[in-house]
Amino acid sequence: MNTEANHLHNGVNGGRTVGSILSDTKDELKDFLETRIAMLRTELGEKMAMLKAAAPLAIVGILFLVTAYMLFTLGLVGAIVAFMQQNPYRWCIGFFAIAVLWGIVGGICAYMAMREFQVKELMPKRTMQVLKEDKMWLQSEVRSRV
Numbered sequence: 001m002n003t004e005a006n007h008l009h010n011g012v013n014g015g016r017t018v019g020s021i022l023s024d025t026k027d028e029l030k031d032f033l034e035t036r037i038a039m040l041r042t043e044l045g046e047k048m049a050m051l052k053a054a055a056p057l058a059i060v061g062i063l064f065l066v067t068a069y070m071l072f073t074l075g076l077v078g079a080i081v082a083f084m085q086q087n088p089y090r091w092c093i094g095f096f097a098i099a100v101l102w103g104i105v106g107g108i109c110a111y112m113a114m115r116e117f118q119v120k121e122l123m124p125k126r127t128m129q130v131l132k133e134d135k136m137w138l139q140s141e142v143r144s145r146v
Contacts, residue, residue, distance in 0.1 A: 038128045038135075049085035050120040058113035064106025 075095035082092050 008025055019043070032134075036127065036131065039130060043125075043127050047120070054113050054116040057109050057116065059108050061108075061110030064102050065110060066106075068099050068103035068106055071095055071102060075099055 072095075075092055078092040078095055082088070
């Protein structure tokens with residue numbers, strides 16, 4: 001048996017036992033995971049703050065768009081009734097005008113919310129980048145030791 005195999009067989013590697021090496025590895029892995037989890041929590045917290053700011057705009061935009069849809073539908077119904085009963089078109093034109101107004105307001109709110117979502121992506125980019133770098137580092141370490 002060579003000396004390296006003897007050291008491994010006896011549980012000693014460079015003056016350290018296999019148990020102490022495993023314990024140190026476990027502690028390092030625990031610290032590594034705690035750091036990455038803390039990074040992920042921080043980044044997700046930032047994303048949630050952005051969502052809390054953009055969500056009311058999205059809700060207002062949806063509300064105005066739904067209102068525009070209902071008013072447009074009522075306007076079309078009013079136009080059909082006007083054609084059938086030969087009523088004046090004034091109230092129908094009013095419904096269409098309000099529907100267009102609410103459509104513009106809702107579209108602006110929805111556009112602003114959409115831009116907010118696009119500017120601040122939901123994916124935790126920093127954490128994902130660090131994890132990719134960790135993966136590449138681990139792969140290079142494994143290749144260098146094999």
